[in-house]
Structures are given as C-alpha cells and as structure tokens.
Amino acid sequence: MWVEANKNLADIPRYKPGLPIEEAKRKLKLKRVVKLASNENPFSPSPLVVREIRKYAANINRYPESNCFYLRRAICRKMRIKESHIIFGNGSDEIITLALRAFVREGDEVIIGEPTFLIYKIQSLACGARLVIVPHKEYTYDLNSIKKKITPRTKIIFIANPENPLGTYINSQRVRNFLESVPSSVLVFFDEAYFEFAPSDFPRTLEFIKRGRKNIIFTRTFSKAYALAGLRIGYGIASREIIENLQKVREPFNVNSLAQKAALAAMQDGKWLRKIIDYIKNEKKFLYHSLDKIGLFYIRSATNFIIISTLPRKNVASLLLKKGVIVRDMSNWGMRGFIRVSVGKRRENLAFLKALKEIWPVKKRDYAKRRKK
Amino acid sequence: MWVEANKNLADIPRYKPGLPIEEAKRKLKLKRVVKLASNENPFSPSPLVVREIRKYAANINRYPESNCFYLRRAICRKMRIKESHIIFGNGSDEIITLALRAFVREGDEVIIGEPTFLIYKIQSLACGARLVIVPHKEYTYDLNSIKKKITPRTKIIFIANPENPLGTYINSQRVRNFLESVPSSVLVFFDEAYFEFAPSDFPRTLEFIKRGRKNIIFTRTFSKAYALAGLRIGYGIASREIIENLQKVREPFNVNSLAQKAALAAMQDGKWLRKIIDYIKNEKKFLYHSLDKIGLFYIRSATNFIIISTLPRKNVASLLLKKGVIVRDMSNWGMRGFIRVSVGKRRENLAFLKALKEIWPVKKRDYAKRRKK
Numbered sequence: 001m002w003v004e005a006n007k008n009l010a011d012i013p014r015y016k017p018g019l020p021i022e023e024a025k026r027k028l029k030l031k032r033v034v035k036l037a038s039n040e041n042p043f044s045p046s047p048l049v050v051r052e053i054r055k056y057a058a059n060i061n062r063y064p065e066s067n068c069f070y071l072r073r074a075i076c077r078k079m080r081i082k083e084s085h086i087i088f089g090n091g092s093d094e095i096i097t098l099a100l101r102a103f104v105r106e107g108d109e110v111i112i113g114e115p116t117f118l119i120y121k122i123q124s125l126a127c128g129a130r131l132v133i134v135p136h137k138e139y140t141y142d143l144n145s146i147k148k149k150i151t152p153r154t155k156i157i158f159i160a161n162p163e164n165p166l167g168t169y170i171n172s173q174r175v176r177n178f179l180e181s182v183p184s185s186v187l188v189f190f191d192e193a194y195f196e197f198a199p200s201d202f203p204r205t206l207e208f209i210k211r212g213r214k215n216i217i218f219t220r221t222f223s224k225a226y227a228l229a230g231l232r233i234g235y236g237i238a239s240r241e242i243i244e245n246l247q248k249v250r251e252p253f254n255v256n257s258l259a260q261k262a263a264l265a266a267m268q269d270g271k272w273l274r275k276i277i278d279y280i281k282n283e284k285k286f287l288y289h290s291l292d293k294i295g296l297f298y299i300r301s302a303t304n305f306i307i308i309s310t311l312p313r314k315n316v317a318s319l320l321l322k323k324g325v326i327v328r329d330m331s332n333w334g335m336r337g338f339i340r341v342s343v344g345k346r347r348e349n350l351a352f353l354k355a356l357k358e359i360w361p362v363k364k365r366d367y368a369k370r371r372k373k
Numbered sequence: 374m375w376v377e378a379n380k381n382l383a384d385i386p387r388y389k390p391g392l393p394i395e396e397a398k399r400k401l402k403l404k405r406v407v408k409l410a411s412n413e414n415p416f417s418p419s420p421l422v423v424r425e426i427r428k429y430a431a432n433i434n435r436y437p438e439s440n441c442f443y444l445r446r447a448i449c450r451k452m453r454i455k456e457s458h459i460i461f462g463n464g465s466d467e468i469i470t471l472a473l474r475a476f477v478r479e480g481d482e483v484i485i486g487e488p489t490f491l492i493y494k495i496q497s498l499a500c501g502a503r504l505v506i507v508p509h510k511e512y513t514y515d516l517n518s519i520k521k522k523i524t525p526r527t528k529i530i531f532i533a534n535p536e537n538p539l540g541t542y543i544n545s546q547r548v549r550n551f552l553e554s555v556p557s558s559v560l561v562f563f564d565e566a567y568f569e570f571a572p573s574d575f576p577r578t579l580e581f582i583k584r585g586r587k588n589i590i591f592t593r594t595f596s597k598a599y600a601l602a603g604l605r606i607g608y609g610i611a612s613r614e615i616i617e618n619l620q621k622v623r624e625p626f627n628v629n630s631l632a633q634k635a636a637l638a639a640m641q642d643g644k645w646l647r648k649i650i651d652y653i654k655n656e657k658k659f660l661y662h663s664l665d666k667i668g669l670f671y672i673r674s675a676t677n678f679i680i681i682s683t684l685p686r687k688n689v690a691s692l693l694l695k696k697g698v699i700v701r702d703m704s705n706w707g708m709r710g711f712i713r714v715s716v717g718k719r720r721e722n723l724a725f726l727k728a729l730k731e732i733w734p735v736k737k738r739d740y741a742k743r744r745k746k
Binding site (some may be wrong): 004005012014015035038040043049053060061065093094105106155184216230245256258 | 381414416423439477495557560600630722
C-alpha cells in the first residue's frame with residue numbers, strides 16, 4: 001500500500017498547468033497577444049510602488065515581517081480599527097483557505113453560489129467540507145434560498161461581492177437584511193476583491209465589524225485596482241476572535257517583503273488609484289456601448305470585467321485565441337456559451353472588439369432594426 | 374453561540390507578533406543592531422537576482438505563472454527529473470503544510486523529533502494530527518525509536534536534515550538503513566532547507582525518488598544559501614503521485630512572480646553561490662575557534678547556524694539583546710540555557726563575540742588550564 005491521500009481530495013480535479021503567454025505565442029505562431037482573461041489591472045502599479053521594489057530588491061536576504069508591521073498599522077489607521085482585527089494573506093485567496101482550515105472540519109457544510117470563484121470549491125473540498133451549492137438567480141446570489149439551506153452543520157457562507165465571474169453585486173440593504181437572518185454560529189465570508197470598482201450603495205462591511213458583529217469577515221486585495229497581482233498580497237478584517245483563529249493556521253512568513261513594501265507605497269498614491277479606476281470605468285462603458293452595437297448580451301458589471309453571452313456560439317473563446325486575444329471561456333464554470341473579458345487598455349479593448357466583430361459581423365440591416373425598437 | 378473554531382486549534386499557541394528591527398532599536402535605544410537570529414544569509418543575493426527584480430518591478434500587475442513554468446523547467450533539467458515530480462511553495466514551509474493537508478486527517482499520527490522546526494508541530498495540530506514526539510538522542514534523530522513508534526495510523530515522519538535548531542545531519546548510510554524499515558504507506562518528509570551547507574556524505578534523496586521510491590519527499594529552499602528569504606520560494610520533489618496530491622490543495626498563485634524570476638536568476642550564478650558557501654563555512658570555523666577560546670559548549674553544525682550552551686546562565690539571549698545582538702533564545706524549544714546563532718558577516722560575528730565575551734569573560738588562568746589538557 002502506498003501513502004494514501006485524504007479521500008476528500010478525490011473530488012478535486014487534477015492540476016493541469018497552463019502555458020505562459022510567451023509559450024502560447026510560440027505555439028500558436030502569433031506575434032502579438034492581448035490577455036484579457038484574469039481580471040488583471042492592465043497598467044503597471046503606481047511609480048511609487050515600482051521605486052520601492054527597486055529600492056529594496058537587494059534586501060531580500062532577510063525574512064519578511066511576520067505580521068506586516070508597517071502595512072498593518074497604515075491600514076488600521078486608515079480604517080480606524082484595532083490591529084487585532086486584521087490578517088494578511090499571500091493574496092486574499094489565502095484568507096479563504098485559512099478560514100476553511102480554522103473553522104471547517106470533515107462533514108461540516110459550506111454554502112457557495114454557482115457559478116462562483118473556483119477556490120471556494122477546491123479549498124472546501126480539501127478541508128473535507130460538504131459543499132452546499134445554491135445556483136444564482138437572475139445573475140446574483142439567491143439569498144433567500146441560501147438562508148433556507150442553513151443547517152446546524154453550516155460553518156461558512158462564501159459571498160463574493162462583487163461576484164466573480166458574473167460581475168454583479170449585492171447592495172447594502174440586501175446584505176443588511178441577509179445578515180439579520182444568519183445565525184451567529186455561521187461565518188459569512190465576504191470576498192471583496194473588486195471592492196474598489198463597486199458603486200456607492202455597496203455595503204460597508206467594515207461598519208458591521210466595528211459595531212461588534214462577530215460572524216463576518218471581509219477580504220480585500222492589492223491584486224486588482226492596485227495592480228499588485230504578481231506580488232500576492234491581500235487581507236481579511238473580522239472580529240478579534242475570528243482573526244486569532246486564522247492566525248493559528250497561518251504560516252509565519254506568508255507575505256513576502258516586497259509585497260509589503262509595495263502595498264504600503266500603493267496605499268499612499270490615492271491619485272494614481274482614482275485615475276486607474278476612472279479609466280477602467282470609462283473603458284467598461286466603451287465596451288458596453290460596443291457590445292450593444294454588435295448586439296451581444298452581457299451583464300452590467302460592478303468590477304473590471306464583463307461576462308458576455310455568445311450563444312448560440314460556444315467556441316468563441318477559442319476563435320478569439322486564434323486571433324491573439326485571450327479571454328476566459330466559461331464552460332468550466334457551467335456557463336457554456338459565455339466568455340468573461342477583463343477591461344483592458346483602450347488598445348487591448350479595441351483588439352478584442354476587432355477580433356470579436358470578425359467572428360460576429362453585424363449585418364447593417366439587423367442593426368438598423370434593433371435601433372428602431 | 375459564536376462561530377466555533379476547530380477544537381484542535383486549542384493546542385496551538387496564540388500568535389504574538391514580534392517587533393521589526395527598526396522598532397526594536399527605538400525601544401531599546403540602540404543605534405546599531407546585529408541580527409543573527411533567523412539563519413538568514415547575511416549577504417544580498419547575486420547581482421543577477423537584483424537586476425532581474427528591478428527589471429520586472431513594473432510588471433507585477435499580471436498574475437504569476439501558476440506552475441513556475443521556466444523555473445520548473447530549469448530545475449528539472451538540472452536534476453534530470455520529469456516536471457511532474459516537483460511542486461513549488463511560498464517558501465518550502467508551505468510544502469510542509471500542503472503535505473499535511475493532503476495526507477493527514479483527524480486522528481492520524483505524525484512523528485517529529487524534539488527539539489525541531491516549530492512549523493511541523495503547528496501545522497500538524499492544525500490538521501488535527503496526533504503528534505508523536507521522539508526526543509533527539511545525542512543531538513540527532515533517534516531513528517531506532519522513531520521506527521518503533523510507527524503504527525498503522527502513522528502518515529508522515531518529518532526529518533529536518535540538516536536539523537534545525539541543532540544543526541546536525543543524518544548521513545547517507547543512516548538514511549538508507551532507516552528507509553528500509555519504514556512501511557511504504559508512511560511518507561518520510563526530508564526538509565533539506567540547509568542542504569547547500571551540508572557535507573559530502575549527505576544523503577542523495579533525489580536518487581531514491583529517481584529509482585521509483587514513492588513514499589519520500591524532500592524540500593529545498595531559496596531562502597538560505599541563495600539569500601531569497603524575503604521573497605518566499607522553495608520546492609518539493611517526490612513521486613508523481615505524491616506531487617499530484619499536493620497540487621490539489623495548493624492555491625493556484627502561491628508563488629509570486631518576482632520570486633520566480635529571482636530564483637531562476639539565482640540558479641544561474643553558481644559562482645556567487647560557491648563564494649557565499651565558502652565564506653559561511655570559513656566564518657563558522659572562526660566562530661568554533663572563538664567559542665573554544667571562550668570555553669563554551671556548542672554543537673558542530675552542517676548548516677549556517679550554531680547552537681551554543683550558555684549553561685548555567687539562562688538569560689544570555691536577553692543580555693546580548695541589550696548589547697544590540699539578536700540571537701535565538703532556545704527556551705521556547707525546550708532547551709533553556711541554549712542560544713542559536715546564525716553565521717553572519719565577519720563584522721557581525723565579531724560583534725556577537727565581543728558582546729558574548731563581555732557577558733562571559735574568560736579568566737586567563739582558566740583558559741591556560743584548559744589549554745594544557
């Protein structure tokens with residue numbers, strides 16, 4: 001008998017490594033590739049960030065601060081919370097895993113939406129959880145059905161807000177009502193990776209925690225709006241009790257030192273951040289408008305990506321790839337005939353639209369018809 | 374009732390954040406501090422590494438390669454193994470956690486030495502394992518006692534080779550004999566973080582895996598000899614079956630992109646590495662010699678640190694701290710009266726020795742006596 005893996009791993013799909021862009025180019029014999037697949041910020045981070053990384057590049061022989069000392073202090077001051085309310089992760093994904101490891105044991109239940117961020121599924125299964133999947137309704141969380149699925153074994157409810165891959169969000173009022181009906185023994189995990197792109201009636205989860213709510217956590221990331229995806233840094237905010245338990249399962253040097261320096265510098269360049277967010281919002285409108293013209297259905301998004309129906313065609317992602325535009329095919333998420341496109345620079349968005357139009361020509365007559373309605 | 378954490382977390386000590394050096398200086402009113410506490414490389418990494426980080430500092434808006442594509446290829450070519458035999462971690466610590474998560478479930482047994490690297494303990498408890506602790510014998514693993522402790526519930530045996538905090542190692546012959554008596558259902562985890570400093574009769578664990586051995590894994594790190602501790606990158610090598618299971622519990626972007634670039638560059642500067650290792654070995658000899666002169670007991674080390682007995686004095690670490698020298702006090706590891714000192718630059722080692730001599734003056738008469746023996 002060989003070393004036997006935990007039986008719950010059997011349901012986790014086998015790891016299939018993808019190709020780096022340079023390799024994909026070579027393979028597909030493409031000169032230029034536009035990548036709009038991973039909801040990345042198309043811009044380099046703030047110049048303050050780049051300067052800081054270059055400055056500390058030679059100091060990496062030392063271990064990182066285990067507790068992100070300076071960054072922790074800066075975020076807590078900005079948010080006006082105590083330092084015992086925050087934990088940092090190797091990307092905010094890691095906080096998902098830490099929460100599952102701290103609170104979920106074999107046979108416990110975890111509620112997720114569908115479609116949703118795949119990490120919730122994979123890491124829940126890795127912890128031996130029973131997954132309770134509540135399909136979205138009208139492209140957003142079906143909070144009423146979720147409530148009904150809560151049992152004494154429910155440990156965590158994952159709510160990506162705004163949602164990935166749909167791009168929709170749950171507003172403040174709906175979150176408030178929902179929380180009133182969730183028992184205090186169930187942790188509601190708000191994954192707010194796209195927070196910076198969300199509109200003004202987005203819930204202020206921080207206020208719930210400040211008012212003493214002990215069964216919620218929310219996470220934020222430096223990967224999206226702040227453009228630090230490659231460096232891996234995010235954080236979670238919750239009650240002291242929740243954070244203490246997450247700290248117990250965390251590896252002591254989980255956040256690298258350049259990420260800590262970079263995040264601190266990024267926080268200090270508010271001007272850069274506002275410029276980027278404005279740019280992305282403008283480009284998103286431009287994409288909406290262009291998709292309207294082509295006549296494709298899409299979901300209005302509170303994020304930096306848009307999900308688009310290409311039905312009845314189901315192979316649009318691979319057709320786009322041949323033209324050098326990488327978007328996310330949604331069939332792995334149970335949404336065959338949908339693609340997810342990140343909002344890029346104008347040049348990249350134009351490349352995407354050009355390729356899309358070649359696949360999807362608008363007949364002038366059809367277009368005139370639609371406009372009349 | 375609040376959100377209930379897994380009961381096995383109760384045995385894990387509460388997280389106590391330490392102070393960054395700059396803050397410690399301010400608090401202790403010290404101008405200069407020498408840190409020899411974390412077995413870090415006292416030198417900046419190879420200039421090739423620093424150049425690479427500076428070059429890619431602006432590209433971190435993109436996610437890292439999920440599978441460390443180029444680095445994986447380079448290591449596998451160098452080691453002459455297939456790419457399915459390797460997994461990368463956010464430091465090699467993360468591989469420890471992945472192995473526990475993939476193979477250990479509540480009630481399974483994990484065998485560790487004592488004293489040993491604390492992560493084995495913490496992460497085993499976090500996974501609900503029953504810890505079977507086998508105290509070291511003559512400052513090294515008591516392999517005979519370990520063998521006797523194997524039961525049908527044993528899942529992993531952690532062997533840090535060379536050992537941390539003792540600095541001793543198990544040679545090739547002893548490892549070979551030991552492996553012959555371990556059932557194939559038990560994973561033997563060789564943590565080889567200090568591999569580059571080890572002597573020539575160190576076991577060639579890679580060869581066991583090449584010859585088809587399925588129940589061992591060994592890890593290596595870029596944190597020590599390669600001086601990339603701040604960036605967090607290490608890897609594990611094992612059979613395809615073991616690696617596949619670890620991949621299932623791994624977060625997809627666990628290794629940041631600058632770490633991947635840095636590690637690849639570090640591998641290419643063999644000259645730098647040899648120079649560093651020679652320097653550290655020389656300084657270690659210098660420290661041995663100086664400790665002999667002072668008359669302190671220490672353990673000869675196969676690593677870049679030395680463990681020293683200061684008995685009967687038990688507060689030497691804190692006395693050294695007041696003089697601006699940070700070393701590791703071993704009381705937390707059950708070795709009161711011992712300190713662990715990393716080998717630093719000559720200047721740092723001299724500062725340590727100077728401070729130590731102030732605490733520990735050698736009486737000329739005693740010294741003369743000892744020399745006569």
